[in-house]
Amino acid sequence: MVMALEVIDTSGGCGASFVVEIVSEQFEGKRLLERHRIVNAALEEEMKEIHALSIRKAITPGQWKQQEEAEKSNAAA
């Protein structure tokens, strides 16, 4: 299950380049490489059309919470 997903079109509108950030419990206990493989597989067909796909974040709900809290305390400091 995906808890949060952000897809940003970085191609300027032509649909060839994207940045993706995903939070999913399915990443739990998996190395970064395996996490990226899951996303790549989900997009197997689309990858043929897309020139560039950057998976900027592939994190678990726990890591997400940590990052949010870290950002909050950074903002507060």
Added chain:
Amino acid sequence: MKKDTIYPSYVQKVKQEAESLLQILESSNIMARLLSNMILKGIGGYPVANSAKIISGSSYHNGMKYFSTVPNDPDTHEDFRPTSKLENQGLSLKDIVELDVKDNPVMIYMKGVPDFPQCGFSSLAVRVLRHYNVPISARNILEDPEIKNAVKGFSSWPTFPQIFIKGEFIGGSDIILTMHQNGELKEKLKDIATSVEKSE
């Protein structure tokens, strides 16, 4: 949202441009939505592929090493080559890749060469790796479509650059950047950097 700063400046520029466009074109951002849907749909029951892993005892050479192999049939444009030819040569191409990653502690398959990358992602990966003072071996996949396909098959990874460290497939530019930021890359490259110092 926090933005990474290590992306090459032109990517950064494109990103800014895209983001301001996005605000205007919010309703027509169909492809991104399609991608979102595919990810949501796809991350259901996908069995994780076995990653190719080769253990190697490695000896290597200092400094940079570039490879350039001439395609076997230089007179024939790649579009016109019979597709079966690729299959017939599958074995030897796979052997080349296996030897590459076995003999070179840091092996990168990229677009362009390290001193002149021809893609922002390849450029990023090289810049990250150069932080560590390790010998980098590289192959230009733009020069060699057959090697490109062999590498894709070997790693089950769809895009370039692809980085191998001590025979292990590491990933692409996103992964190498994340590992650089979280210290994993330093750990992985530790003994390579030391053994170079020793031999000098």
